[in-house]
Amino acid sequence: MSTIGGASTPKILVFSTHNISDPGIDLAGSAHLHYSPTVMVISLPCTSGIRPEWIVYAIQKGFDGVFVATDGEECAYLPNCAELTSEVVTRAQTMLQERGLEPQRVKMAAVCSVCADPFVNHMREFAESLAPLGPSRKVAA
Amino acid sequence: MGPGIEPGMTDPAMTDPAPSATTVNTGASGADTSFPVPGPHAQPRRLGVYVCHCGGNIADFVDVEKVAAEIRKDPDVVVAKTAMFTCSDASQQEIIRDVAENQLDGIVVASCSPKLHTFTFREVARRAGLSPYQYTQVNIREQCSWAHTDDCTGATLKALRLVKAGVGRTRLTVPLEPIVVETVPKAVVIGGGIAGLRAALALADIGLAVFLVEKETELGGWVGKFKELYPKGRSGRALIQELVEKVRSHPGITVFLGAEVTGKSGSFGNYEVAIRVDQTTGETVTVQAGAIIVATGFEAYPMKPGELGYGLEGVLTLPEFKELLEGQETNTPLVYRGRRVETIAYLYCVGSRQDPSAVEDAHEYCSRYCCTAAAHTAVQVARRPGGVHQFHLHRDVRTYGKYELLYGEALETKSVYLKVPDDEPPVVQPDPERGGLLVTARDLLADGETVEIPVDLVVLVTGMVPRANEELTRALKLPVSKSGFYNEIHPKLRPVETVVDGVYICGTCQQPMSSSEAVASALAAVTQAAAILKRGFAELDPLVAIVDPEACTWCGECAEVCPYGAPQQAEQDGKTVAVIDKTTCKGCGGCVPVCPRRAIDLEGYTDAQIKAMIDGLAEELGWEDSVPEEVMV
Structure with a gap:
């Protein structure tokens, strides 16, 4: 966890999508809505293309949680995008458990292209749910 | 499942990448699930990094000079500069000059959202003689300075991590060119x-x-x-x-x-x-x-028998009513089945904004046009001789833009609008006393009073359905x-x-x-x-899926998941493998995680690139604690 401001703030990696959720996250910034700078975003064409290993890798590299901002039903590519993404998340959770890490470190929710407020709320709630878990890396690097 | 990682163990391969490709077991799919972890890149690169002030939009909150100074320490970064407006002509020219003078082979611009200037800088890369895809846009405005105006230190740290991720990604780019296809006129x-x-x-x-x-x-x-x-x-x-x-x-x-x-x-x-x-x-x-x-x-919403009285004499959908209206001379009073029409009730949002918990296959959306269409129809009715009392039982009125004038005209021509509750649609029954119909509804604008309106016609303002x-x-x-x-x-x-x-x-x-x-x-x-x-x-964007024919053993999983039919079975060097049709592939990457052999990568978002980005974002920067407490918010 980062110790900015004295309190520990969970480091969150967000996977977003170019067409839908990333514009939503952009909008949060454009509206000057604040969330923690320990939230960082990698934007992809579609969340169905996330390898579960990336999620595990991020946690092992020091992120306390990974948030997958899906397109929900709005995905322009794949009609079963939500289903495919949730498979990715489930696989990542299994892999985390096999490594002694909490599956709750991965969360998936739909973020639309105007979902500025919902995104900020997701980040706050996710950080709150990660706090009791403590840092992902029990031993400092 | 092969030998798994014991709970509590850390993956040595993941926390401490070895120089050669190492494999770990992921244990998820049951197949051979080993995947290589990229070692340090072999080829040194010559990258140019440009950190934008965006006037003060970025620089007021992010110490852009610090970010540029830090990224300059990367051995592959040859040029690292800040610019007042990187998108300006002068800055674009400077990038092109830098590429020529320093033989740069990749560009990173850290400025606004990729939605704004990805194409601008791809063009800059092209004009500088590079592949447009050896450029990465890093978003330090919408997703950094503007979101963290309350935390300049945090914003600066984040900006540096984002730039490191961008450099990590760009380091692994290959000179792709757009796929050019001829078009038939x-x-x-x-x-x-x-x-x-x-x-x-x-x-x-x-x-x-x-x-x-x-x-x-x-x-x-x-x-x-x-x-x-x-x-x-x-x-x-x-x-x-x-x-x-x-x-x-x-x-x-x-x-x-x-x-x-x-x-x-x-x-x-x-x-x-x-x-x-x-x-x-x-x-x-x-x-x-x-x-x-x-x-x-579109099609008009098809009424179910009995829905809101549909099937009773005098209950019409809006398209049916318009047909009736336009079938009669405009200078005559409106007549329905030989009788003068004196009172009409319009019921709004029929087949639109339906509650999915109450209606099967609900149409949850607003059909947008129907409020306006009903107001327009009411104005047409009001213009006819005879004088018709018109009641509009609505949930909300959306006569957006210039259609507001039409709504005004409907009000002026004595249309009466009553707001009814979302979850209590009006009830339409035959009127036993006077014949015709009786509409019962709660009027929210009259303190929720229940009103009964005897009418000659009920017009169901139906929405559009696909x-x-x-x-x-x-x-x-x-x-x-x-x-x-x-x-x-x-x-x-x-x-x-x-x-x-x-x-x-x-x-x-x-x-x-x-x-x-x-x-x-x-x-x-x-x-x-x-x-x-x-x-x-x-x-076409060349950022499409690519198959490693060495790793692929053709199981068909990729073809199964792709609705466009981009992955196709093919024979290659005596082996059955998947090949991706580049012009059919949409570049979504949906096939990437389903491949049990990890044989598929998405160009621009390869396994190695995403991991390099995660490395950059996760990096401990070492100077978090050196920042004085009081500037931290």
């Missing part, structure tokens, strides 16, 4: 309503050959049925007649009536479109087209939204393009809209289509 327009007719004429007027396909036996669609259109009072029928005559006499347009598109083969730029021209014999013709514009329109076009949807592989309409890439940024290259949507097959909006979207689709057809070629 012909287009297929599907649907002969107002949107399709206007699209066909506009395409033909700029010299493109058009095949106009209409399912019905005549052109015209919905607008051809209307007598009077807002705001100029023009007759829909006359307007359509005029368009049809122009289409009929245009040498560039071939019209197929009673015809349906049943298949699409070939690839972007030169599709072969199968059109069934005879529904009884099934005779099919095939035409070549570089673009397809879908303008198949047409059942399964065959066409399948043939074109068009994505359908949750509401059942065709889905654009983005409602604001790319409103008529679909993920299927060269296939555009417009009008009410996309969403409920008014006829003028349908025409505007048809012309937008024409502009998009003509831009590629008149040029003779189109460029």
